[in-house]
Amino acid sequence: MTRSTGFTEQALPPWRRAVLKVGSSLLTAPGGALTGTYAEALAAFVARSREAGREVVIVSSGAVAAGRGLATPERGAGLAGRQALAALGQTRLIALWQGFFTAPVAQVLLTHDDLRNRRRYLNARSTLRELLALGTIPVINENDTVAVDELKLGDNDNLAAIVAALVDADLLLVASDIGGLYTANPRTDPDARPVDDVAEVTPGHLASAGGAGSAAGTGGMRTKLEAAIKAAAAGIETVVFDGRDVACVGRLASGVLTGTRLRAPRSRLAARKYWLRHTPAGGRIVVDGGAADALRSRGASLLPGGVVGAEGEFARGDVVEIGDGHTVFARGISQYAAGDVRRIARRHTREIDGVLGYSYGESVVHRDDLVVFPE
Incomplete structure (x- = not known):
């Protein structure tokens, strides 16, 4: 009998890029030391996915x-000790x-401040895109050494949802x-x-999820549902599965989920296009x-060679209109300020x-940050 008995096997949602969240309870032994007992199967899933x-x-x-x-044993008490x-x-x-x-493997340490500040958000986004293009495996954690508020929350479930939106992931996988x-709580009920399958997370789902989980971690099922809500807002589906069940993890690489699928109300692309269309x-x-033809017909990024000029004042990371002098036909996020x-x-x-003394990349507006209006 497997640990995931009771859940029906179902097809994993289609995906090309995913964020895999792995909690402390899957990485630590009962005594608290780091262990690869469960991480090995999760890493094998990552490796097989990359091969595909x-x-x-x-x-x-x-x-x-x-x-x-x-x-x-006596060290580590209090915030400074935990940092x-x-x-x-x-x-x-x-x-x-x-x-x-x-x-x-590339280590990336983030705080929520990095993701709230638009410029730092775009810098993190550009770095992660480049790391993926280089064929690395980014491993992200909160920067617990300096992030006071984030360390108190200790909530990498929600961080994973934010990262999923940051890298334009198709799927958020939460290993629990x-x-x-x-x-209800299966440990007590x-x-x-x-x-x-959950079409949409409701207050009832949150109420039944309870509070914190294991002693090693600081989040429980509730934070996973909160993360699913955040991911769904970006059009990203979430799946929660048992990371301690080797057979369950192995089936993931074959496109089979034995766990809970938390759906998004609209596709990732539709959610992003909606946001771009309606953001001032x-x-x-x-x-x-x-x-204009390259953007309309070929799904290209906007490069500086095709730019005639900029109207108005806007900052790096602002949503801008894109037009050909006669018609505004697109909107996107500018990688550069108006000047x-x-x-x-x-x-x-x-x-x-050479012109600016720095570079945020070759695109003025990247194709992933752009929506073209129907003609």
């Missing part, structure tokens, strides 16, 4: 727990993940120490029944005919750094 041409970003807890396993444990354990955590892969969502624009970028766009207009991408 997919991309996976890992959001991994466990730094504080790993540090606690290295420190003397020190995070710094101590972070290298062990990354070494654990790197030990499972031949591809390089329980099979999925139940009608013998009548609790597994829930295979900060200005306008004017393009030539060639660039910078004017300076690099008509330039080749290799000239950006």
Whole structure:
């Protein structure tokens, strides 16, 4: 009998890029030391997915727990102590993940402030895109060494949902120490029944989810449902499964889920297009005919060579209109402020750094951040 008994096998939602969240309870032994017992099967799933041409970003807890396993028992009390444990354990955590892969693992430490500030958000986004393009496996954690508020929350479930939107993931996979969502807490209620599919997370679901989970982690099923709500707002579906069930994890690589599927009301692309269409624009970028045709017909990014000029004032990260001098036909997120766009207009991408003294990438508006209106 498997740990996921009771959940019906179903097809995993189709995906090309996913975020896999792994909690502390799956990475620590009963005594608190870091262990790869369950991580090995999860890493095998990542490896098989990459062999199939997919991309996976890992959001991994466990730094504080790993540090606690290295420190003397009396150390680590209080906030400063936990921050020190995070710094101590972070290298062990990354070494654990790197030990499972031949591809390089890239450590990325984020705080919620990095994701609230628009410029830092875009910088993180650009870095993660480049890491994926380089064929690395990004392993993301909160920067617990300095992030006071985030360390108090200790909520990597919600961080994973934010990262999923950040990297334009198609799917958020949450590896739990329980099979999925139940009608009640299965640890205390013998009548609790597994829930295979949730069309939309409701207050009733949140109420039945309870509070914190295991002693090693600080989140429970409630934070996983909160993460699913955030992911759904970006058009990203979430699946919760038992990361301790090797057979369950193995089936994921074959496209089979034994757990809970939490659906999004609209597709990722539809959610992003809706947001771009309805967010107030900060200005306008004017393009030539060639660039207009490339954006309309070929799904291209907007490069500086096709830019004629910029109207109004807008900052890096603002939503802007895009037009050809006669018609506004698109909207997108500008990688450069209005003044910078004017300076690099008509330039080749290799000239950006020389003109500005820095570069945020070759695209003025990346195709993933752009919506073209129907003609």
